[in-house]
Amino acid sequence: MDFTNPETVLDLRNIRDELVRMEDTIIFNFIERSRFPTCPPVYEKERPGLAIPNFNGSFLDWALLQMEMVQSQIRRFESPDETPFFPDHILKPILPSVNYPPILAKFASQVNYNGKIKEIYEKEMVPLISKYDGDQPENYGSVATRDIECLNSLSRRIHFGKFVAEAKFQAEEKMFTKLIQEKDVEGLMKSITNSAVEEKILHRLIRKAEVYGIDPTNNKGERRITPEYLVKIYKDFVITITKEVEIDYLLRRLSD
Numbered sequence: 001m002d003f004t005n006p007e008t009v010l011d012l013r014n015i016r017d018e019l020v021r022m023e024d025t026i027i028f029n030f031i032e033r034s035r036f037p038t039c040p041p042v043y044e045k046e047r048p049g050l051a052i053p054n055f056n057g058s059f060l061d062w063a064l065l066q067m068e069m070v071q072s073q074i075r076r077f078e079s080p081d082e083t084p085f086f087p088d089h090i091l092k093p094i095l096p097s098v099n100y101p102p103i104l105a106k107f108a109s110q111v112n113y114n115g116k117i118k119e120i121y122e123k124e125m126v127p128l129i130s131k132y133d134g135d136q137p138e139n140y141g142s143v144a145t146r147d148i149e150c151l152n153s154l155s156r157r158i159h160f161g162k163f164v165a166e167a168k169f170q171a172e173e174k175m176f177t178k179l180i181q182e183k184d185v186e187g188l189m190k191s192i193t194n195s196a197v198e199e200k201i202l203h204r205l206i207r208k209a210e211v212y213g214i215d216p217t218n219n220k221g222e223r224r225i226t227p228e229y230l231v232k233i234y235k236d237f238v239i240t241i242t243k244e245v246e247i248d249y250l251l252r253r254l255s256d
């Protein structure tokens with residue numbers, strides 16, 4: 001997949017191959033996060049002892065914002081597959097523009113589900129992937145660093161739904177145009193859903209969690225990530241929100 005060559009990006013086989021590859025990134029980021037407890041103060045706004053001057057947000061919010069401000073200056077968010085959590089705060093790149101050819105509709109950057117992704121990650125995923133429910137102040141920096149890696153990999157995977165939607169729209173433009181004009185959300189959901197692909201993903205995740213999630217030298221049988229939790233995260237959140245992105249993108253597509 002080469003973002004300077006739109007044909008390679010809008011080939012659904014290439015997109016699905018990239019989604020498979022992203023599974024490994026997400027699983028290994030979860031494994032790294034699973035070394036630490038939940039550390040609730042990291043996610044609390046204006047937590048006493050963690051208060052950051054002149055900033056209204058949590059310790060994680062502050063760390064994520066700083067990271068995005070730095071990475072925006074090295075051109076990260078020029079890439080069509082990167083979506084910021086703080087779009088109003090990214091800075092002008094210090095590198096010359098790559099001038100990627102247009103791949104998605106002009107409104108694509110407005111389809112941003114990072115607020116929802118971050119809320120679900122903090123409330124639903126962190127309790128499932130953390131070592132235990134507890135606090136470890138000496139590791140707040142490590143926890144925020146791991147969380148940022150998890151959030152970025154989840155965001156890229158879920159917002160790939162825009163490429164999936166564009167590829168599907170171009171492959172069946174007449175059918176999707178009718179559904180969009182009729183604002184038939186149910187019909188759109190039915191048309192974009194491929195249950196066989198989803199089932200294959202969930203079965204593969206179980207195998208990957210069984211293989212990656214256990215230290216073969218660990219004779220206590222301790223797991224670093226459970227297959228059940230990984231399937232729940234993908235089924236209830238990752239795939240579900242990816243399809244919301246697809247529908248949102250398609251409902252706007254005729255405005256391009």
Ligand SMILES: C=C(O[C@@H]1C=C(C(=O)O)C=C[C@H]1O)C(=O)O
Nearest residue numbers: 164192193194195197198239242
């Ligand atoms: C991503 C696609 O669209 C839908 C979403 C999927 C997912 O998020 O994994 C998988 C299949 C489809 O139901 C696709 O068709 O590959």
